[in-house]
Amino acid sequence: MASQIxxxxxxxxxxxxxxxxxxxxxxxxxxxxxxxxxxxxAAYSTQPxxxxxxxxxxxxxxxxxxxxxxxxxxxxxxxxxEHFVGDKVDPRTESFLTWESLESVRQNxxxxxxxxxxxxxxxxxxxxxxxxxxxxxxxxxxxxxxxPGYKTRYDDVNLVTIRENxxxxxxxxxxxxxxxxxxxxxxxxxxxxxxxxxxAFHYAKANGRKRVSAIHxxxxxxxxxxxxxxxxxxxxxxxxxxTYEEVIIDNCCMMLVKNxxxxxxxxxxxxxxxxxxxxxxxxxxxxxxxxxxxIGEGGIALAEAVHGSAPDIAGKNLANPTALLLSSVMMxxxxxLNDKAEQIHDSIIKTIAEGxxxxxxxxxxxxxxxxxxxxxxxx
Amino acid sequence: MARRNLTILKRLLGCSxxxxxxxxxxxxxxxxxxxxxxxxxxxxxxDGAPxxxxxxxxxxxxxxxxxxxxxxxxxxxxxxxxxxxxxxxxxxxxxxxxxDSIQKNKVCLxxxxxxxxxxxxxxxxxQLRKELDLYASLVNxxxxxxxxxxxxNVDIVVIRENxxxxxxxxxxxxxxxxxxxxxxxxxxxSERIAxxxxxxxxxxxxKKVTAVHxxxxxxxxxxxxxxxxxxxxxKYPGIKxxxxxxxxxxxxxxxxxxQFDVMVTPNLYGNLVANxxxxxxxxxxxxxxxxxxxxxxxxxxxxxxxxxxxxKLVKQKKANPVALLLSSAMMxxxxxFPSFAxxxxxxxxxxxxxxxxxxxxxGGQSTTQEVVDAVVAVLD
Numbered sequence: 001m002a003s004q005i006x007x008x009x010x011x012x013x014x015x016x017x018x019x020x021x022x023x024x025x026x027x028x029x030x031x032x033x034x035x036x037x038x039x040x041x042a043a044y045s046t047q048p049x050x051x052x053x054x055x056x057x058x059x060x061x062x063x064x065x066x067x068x069x070x071x072x073x074x075x076x077x078x079x080x081x082e083h084f085v086g087d088k089v090d091p092r093t094e095s096f097l098t099w100e101s102l103e104s105v106r107q108n109x110x111x112x113x114x115x116x117x118x119x120x121x122x123x124x125x126x127x128x129x130x131x132x133x134x135x136x137x138x139x140x141x142x143x144x145x146x147x148p149g150y151k152t153r154y155d156d157v158n159l160v161t162i163r164e165n166x167x168x169x170x171x172x173x174x175x176x177x178x179x180x181x182x183x184x185x186x187x188x189x190x191x192x193x194x195x196x197x198x199x200a201f202h203y204a205k206a207n208g209r210k211r212v213s214a215i216h217x218x219x220x221x222x223x224x225x226x227x228x229x230x231x232x233x234x235x236x237x238x239x240x241x242x243t244y245e246e247v248i249i250d251n252c253c254m255m256l257v258k259n260x261x262x263x264x265x266x267x268x269x270x271x272x273x274x275x276x277x278x279x280x281x282x283x284x285x286x287x288x289x290x291x292x293x294x295i296g297e298g299g300i301a302l303a304e305a306v307h308g309s310a311p312d313i314a315g316k317n318l319a320n321p322t323a324l325l326l327s328s329v330m331m332x333x334x335x336x337l338n339d340k341a342e343q344i345h346d347s348i349i350k351t352i353a354e355g356x357x358x359x360x361x362x363x364x365x366x367x368x369x370x371x372x373x374x375x376x377x378x379x
Numbered sequence: 380m381a382r383r384n385l386t387i388l389k390r391l392l393g394c395s396x397x398x399x400x401x402x403x404x405x406x407x408x409x410x411x412x413x414x415x416x417x418x419x420x421x422x423x424x425x426d427g428a429p430x431x432x433x434x435x436x437x438x439x440x441x442x443x444x445x446x447x448x449x450x451x452x453x454x455x456x457x458x459x460x461x462x463x464x465x466x467x468x469x470x471x472x473x474x475x476x477x478x479d480s481i482q483k484n485k486v487c488l489x490x491x492x493x494x495x496x497x498x499x500x501x502x503x504x505x506q507l508r509k510e511l512d513l514y515a516s517l518v519n520x521x522x523x524x525x526x527x528x529x530x531x532n533v534d535i536v537v538i539r540e541n542x543x544x545x546x547x548x549x550x551x552x553x554x555x556x557x558x559x560x561x562x563x564x565x566x567x568x569s570e571r572i573a574x575x576x577x578x579x580x581x582x583x584x585x586k587k588v589t590a591v592h593x594x595x596x597x598x599x600x601x602x603x604x605x606x607x608x609x610x611x612x613x614k615y616p617g618i619k620x621x622x623x624x625x626x627x628x629x630x631x632x633x634x635x636x637x638q639f640d641v642m643v644t645p646n647l648y649g650n651l652v653a654n655x656x657x658x659x660x661x662x663x664x665x666x667x668x669x670x671x672x673x674x675x676x677x678x679x680x681x682x683x684x685x686x687x688x689x690x691k692l693v694k695q696k697k698a699n700p701v702a703l704l705l706s707s708a709m710m711x712x713x714x715x716f717p718s719f720a721x722x723x724x725x726x727x728x729x730x731x732x733x734x735x736x737x738x739x740x741x742g743g744q745s746t747t748q749e750v751v752d753a754v755v756a757v758l759d
Contacts, residue, residue: 153529153633169545169562174599180566184600186545190556217647219494220502223550224560229496248496250654254684257633257658271593275626275651282630 048079049335052105055082056114058309059319064114066321066372067328070347073376076332076340081108085116085127095130102134105302110335112328113304117311132165136297138192139199140165140273142290142306143330144280149353150362154283156261161280162203163273164196165294170270188224188269193231199295200267201239211243211264212236215252215272228269252276256283281306288361291326293334301334303327317367320359322348325375347378420717427458430714433480433487434461438468440688440698441490444680447700447751448488448707451726454755457711457719461488466503468493468687473506481511486714487677488707491686504683505548508541511675514568515575516541516649518668518681519709520656525732526665526741532637533660538579539649540572541670546646564600564645569607575671576608576643577615587619587640588612591628591648604645629655636660650683657682664699664740665731667706669713676713678706685740692739696746699738701727704754726757 055064064082071078083101092099096119105111118126131137140163146155173185197214204212214232218225229246236244247255249272255262256276260283268276281290287307294302305323313319325348332341351357357374358364366374434449436442452459462484464477481487494502507513516539522531549561573590580588590608594601605622612620623631625648631638632655644652657666668681680686680702692698704727711720730736736753737743745753 170596172596174597176599180603182564182599182603184562184564184597186560186562188558188560217650219496220505220546220548221550221560223552223558227556227558246496248684250650250682250684253629253651253654254658254663254682257655258662271647274593275629275648278626279629279633279655282633286630286634 048077049110050079050081050108051331052101052108052111053080053082054101054111054113054116055084056116056309057085058115058117058311058314060114060116060309062315062317062319062368063305063321063324064112066368067112067324069372070325070344070375070379071328074340074344074379076337093125093130093134095125095127097127097130102131105135105300106298109298109300110331111300111302112324112331113302114324115305115307115309117309131302132294135294135300135302136166137294137300137302138164138166138297139196139295140277140292141203141295141330142277142281142292144277144284144290146284147289147352148349149355150285150289152283152285154260157280157283159260159263159280160203160207160209160265161273161277162196162200162265162267163277164192164267164269165273166270167192168270170274186221186224186271188227190227190231193228193269194235197232197235197267200265201235201242204242204265205239209242209265211245213252213263213266214244214246215249215266215268215276216246217249217272218246219248225269232267249276253279256280286361287323288320289322289326291323291330293327293330301331303331303334317369318360319368320361321368321372322352322359343379344375347375350378351375422715426715429458429460430486431484432459432461432710432714433477433484434463435466435477435487435489435492436463437466437490438493438687439491439690440692441492441686443693443696443698443747444700444703445488445490447747448703450751451704451723451754451758452707454758455719455722458716459711459714466492468495468503470503473503473510478507478510481675481677485675486710487675488703488710489677489679490703491680491683491688493687505546507677508670511672511677512542513670513672513675513677514540514542515572515671516653516668517579517671518653518657518666520653520660520666520681523661523665523731524728525734526661528659528661530633530636530659533656535636535639535656535660536579536583536585536641537649537653537656538572538576538641538643539653540568540643540645542646543568544646562597562600564603566603566607569604569645570611573608573611573643576641577611577618580618580641581615585618585641587621589628589639589642590620590622591625591642591644591652592622593625593648595624601645608643625652628652632656632659654682654684657684662699662740663702664738665701665705667702667709669706669709676710678710678713679703680706696748697739697744698747699740700747700750701731701738722759723754725759726754729757730754 053064055061081104085096086098089096090098116127143160145158167187169186171185171187176182200212214229216225216229218229256279281287290306292304292306305327307323329341329345351374357366357371359366359371434445436445449461462480466473466477492503518537521534543563545562547561547563552558576588590605592601592605594605636659657663663682663684666681669676669678688698708720708723730753736745736750738745
C-alpha cells in the first residue's frame, strides 16, 4: 500500500517535470533538440509514462488500436489508460464523461482522444464542451502542412493555426430580446487573450517559427478585436526576434486560398480560429489527415483527431488512422520524446508518399490494419 | 481583320478548353467571346435619356479604377453621367449631400473606402449601408475564361445580409479587461435576405440555394436565421435548398467548389465566404458585386479584401479595374441598359482571355490605363 502511494507520487512528479518542458515540434523540417531528450530516454526506458486514451465512438476504437500497435512496434514507453464514454450521465460532470476519466487526464497531464459523438438530447453538456471546461483547455493548435506524396491543389502549405478556445463568439450566451429578435454575446477578455498570445509566441519560438500573424476584424469590431490585438502586441514586444503582423480576416481568407505560403503561425480568437483552421485543413487534404492538440492550464495537453466518428464505416476496417497517428506524434513531442516522434512521423509520411497502402478516403484500397502494418514496417 | 482573329482565337480556346477539362465549361463562356445580340429588348420611349449616377471615387486605388469606368462609359457613349462626390475613410460620417444625391439618383458606383483599424471612427462603408438600408450584398464569383486558377467550374453567388449580425457595432467594456460585443439577428432581416436570395435564384435560373450558419453553437441566433430561410424555401419548390455549417463550408470551398450555387449567409460569415470564394475563382480584383436595398443600389468591387489596395499599387497605377468594370456592367443592367452591359462584359472578358493586358494580381505587368485602353479598343 505504502509502496503504491510512493510510486504514484514519484510518477506524478516525473509527469510534472515533463510537462514543464512544454516543447512541441510537429513539423519535421524545423526540429529543435529538446533539453530533456537525454534524461527522458534514459530515465523513462524502464518507467512508462501514463497517458489517458479516449478511443471514442464509431471508428474511434479501430484507429486507437492502430496507434497502440504503432507505439508498441516503435517501443514507446507509454502506458495507456483507456477510458470510455459512459452511457449514463454522470451528475458530477453533467455529461457522459465520468469524473474518473477527467481526473485521470488531470493527473497524467497528457491524453489522446478519438472522435466522440455527443448523443442528441437535453440535460447534458456536449462532450467536447465538458472536456474543454473541466480541463481548462484554452488553446487549440493545428499544424497544417502539405503531405508529400498526397497531391492536393496546394503544395506549399506549412502553417500552424492557434485558436483561442474558451470565449469569444462561442460563449453560448444568447437570449431572445422580444419575439423575432435574438442577441448573442461575444466576450473577449484581456486574460484569455494574453494567455493564448503568450502560448502562440512561446510555440513559435520553441519551434523555430519566424512570424506570428494575428487575425482580426478590428476595423468593424473595434473594442473586442481591438482588445485582442492590444494583448497580442504586448506579448509581441517580449519576443523581438519574431516578426509580428496583423491581418484582417477577409484579407487572410483571400491570401490563404491564393498563396498559403505567405503565412507561418496564425493566432486568432475563437470563431475566426474555427473557420480558418478548417479552411487550412481543407487546403492540405481534409480533416482525415489533420492533427490537433489542445493545451490546458497547468501544462495539460490533449491531442485529438478532429474528424467525426464516421458511423457509416465503423467496424469495417476502412478508417484512415493518419489523423490520430499524427496527433499522437504531437503528444510525443509535447512529452519531449522527440526522436521517437520523428521516427513515427517519418514512417507515416513515407507510407503515404509510397502510395502502395492508402485507405479509401485517400483514393486507395487498403484497410486500416494494412495501413498500420505498413507504418510499423517502415519504422 | 478582327473577325479572322476572333475565329482563330475561338478555335484555340475551343481546343484548350476541350483538352483541359472533362466537364463542360461554365455557362456563358463560349457565348461571351462570340458576340451575338443576346437581347431582344424593346425600350419604352424616353428610356434613352441619360441617367445620373452618383460616383464616389474613394481611397487608395478607388480613384484609379473609377476613372477607368468613366473612360469606358465615355467610349461606349453609354446613357449615364456621373456626379462625383469626394468621401474619404477618415471622415467621421458620410456627408449629407452624398446621401441626398444617392437618394435622388437611386444608383451609385463606389471605390473602396479605407477603414482605420481599431480607431474611433466607425466604418463609412457600414454607415452608408445602414443609412440607405442596403440589406443585401452580392458577390458573383466565377472562373473567367482564359484565366488559370487552381479551381475550375466555379460559379458561386454569395448573398450576404448587410445590416445586422456581428456588425451591429454595439460594443461596450463591462469591466476593465472584459469587452462584450452584441450580435443581433432579427426575423425581419433574416426573412428579407432569404427572400432576396431565392428571388435572385429564381430570376437568374439558379438551381440551388445554400444557407451558411453555425447553429450547432449559436443555437438561438443562427437558429432564427435558418428558420427564416426554411420558411422562404417552402415558397420556391423548384429551387433546391440545403444548409451547411460555416467551417465545413470553407473546407468544401477549397476542395469542391463546384457544389455551390447561390449561398445566403448572415453578415460575418458572408464576408469570409465571399472573400474565400473570390480568392479561389481568380482573386478579388476581378469579382463584381454590389449592395442592393429596396430603393437604392450601390455597385462596387465584389469582395471587400483589397478594394483600397496599398500605396505601391497606387503609385505604380497597377490596380485591377476589372472588378469595377464588371460591377458597372451589373449597374447598367440594373438601369435597364442590357445592350451596353453585354458589350462591356464581352470586351472585358475578351481582354482577360487574350492575356496580353493583365495587372499584377492576375500574373501580368500591365498598368490600369493599359487594360482600359485594351477594353476600349475591343469594344464593339
